[in-house]
Amino acid sequence: xxxxxxxxxxxxxxxxxxxxxxxTGVTVRRQALRWPLPDLATLLPGRTVQQISRRAKYxxxxxxxxxxxxxHLGMSGSLRILPIDTPPQTHDHLDIRFGSHxxxxxxxxxxxxxxxxxxxxxxxxxxxxxxxxxxxxxxHTNYLYASTRQRRTAIKTVLMDGKVVVGVGNIYATEALYAxxxxxxxxAYRIAxxxxxxxxxxxxxxxxxxxxxxxTTLRDFQQEDGKPGYFRHQLxxxxxxxxxxxxxxxxxxxxxxxxxxxxxxxxxxx
DNA sequence: AAATTCTCCTGAAGGC
DNA sequence: TGCCTTCAGGAGAATT
Numbered sequence: 082x083x084x085x086x087x088x089x090x091x092x093x094x095x096x097x098x099x100x101x102x103x104x105t106g107v108t109v110r111r112q113a114l115r116w117p118l119p120d121l122a123t124l125l126p127g128r129t130v131q132q133i134s135r136r137a138k139y140x141x142x143x144x145x146x147x148x149x150x151x152x153h154l155g156m157s158g159s160l161r162i163l164p165i166d167t168p169p170q171t172h173d174h175l176d177i178r179f180g181s182h183x184x185x186x187x188x189x190x191x192x193x194x195x196x197x198x199x200x201x202x203x204x205x206x207x208x209x210x211x212x213x214x215x216x217x218x219x220x221h222t223n224y225l226y227a228s229t230r231q232r233r234t235a236i237k238t239v240l241m242d243g244k245v246v247v248g249v250g251n252i253y254a255t256e257a258l259y260a261x262x263x264x265x266x267x268x269a270y271r272i273a274x275x276x277x278x279x280x281x282x283x284x285x286x287x288x289x290x291x292x293x294x295x296x297t298t299l300r301d302f303q304q305e306d307g308k309p310g311y312f313r314h315q316l317x318x319x320x321x322x323x324x325x326x327x328x329x330x331x332x333x334x335x336x337x338x339x340x341x342x343x344x345x346x347x348x349x350x351x
Numbered sequence: 352a353a354a355t356t357c358t359c360c361t362g363a364a365g366g367c
Numbered sequence: 368t369g370c371c372t373t374c375a376g377g378a379g380a381a382t383t
Contacts, residue, residue: 082376084377115359115360115377115379138377138378153378155359155360155376155377156360156375156376156378157360157361157362189360189361189362190360190375190376191361192360192376192377207378232353232354234353234355241378243377251376251377339354340355340375340376341376342375342376
């Protein structure tokens with residue numbers, strides 16, 4: 082399920098193929114994902130992709146001065162670069178063609194989104210209230226400390242709240258809390274500053290390492306060339322419920338926190 | 352304001 | 368083997 086490292090991996094993969102290229106055509110096989118698609122056949126052909134950036138889990142394709150295409154991969158989306166004559170498979174919803182190749186969006190569960198904005202993307206309603214990027218200087222210990230003092234809910238829920246910090250989903254929240262020795266269900270406001278310092282560092286370190294590994298592939302995620310991400314092999318707790326903790330050998334447990342399954346070590350995390 | 356619940360969807364896994 | 372049920376999960380929307 083694409084979280085920040087998977088989206089960033091995708092961005093880095095497709096960027097060299099698309100930047101500076103002119104879109105020659107579009108094939109829309111399904112007119113709505115999470116929301117109806119914009120009229121891409123009118124908006125895109127003839128536009129040149131200036132750059133591809135990322136905000137939270139959104140990919141932003143800047144198209145000339147005309148506007149920006151926003152793509153969200155939901156939980157099962159992937160983007161690939163393929164020759165335009167590659168037969169589409171089930172759930173291949175959209176091709177954006179540029180010469181002999183196309184950017185193909187596949188999303189079995191259709192939780193993803195494709196949107197268009199002709200104003201600066203940071204002002205888009207879905208982006209304007211987002212918290213800081215976890216790998217930016219704006220995400221620091223004092224910020225997280227201030228953001229958690231009034232929050233009595235589980236720290237894991239807070240980490241996955243995009244208004245606090247973006248890009249951290251179930252996998253990396255689970256891993257970061259283990260690395261920092263914090264119980265995922267601990268009330269956020271009851272975590273001391275020094276422990277939040279460790280948590281900030283863990284989030285940064287884990288996200289960076291995951292990007293270096295091309296993200297985590299559990300089932301659906303693939304890079305632009307079809308290869309999986311390799312961070313799955315570095316996961317310490319996610320998906321390991323019932324197996325021994327790598328540090329202390331205690332059996333890892335699982336709890337539902339905010340509708341999400343959360344693995345943790347009852348000995349190492351408090 | 353913060354917290355909780357509901358919702359979208361498909362494929363995999365488990366039960367019988 | 369096959370049919371049915373359950374579940375996972377990003378995150379906006381609705382509700383309390």
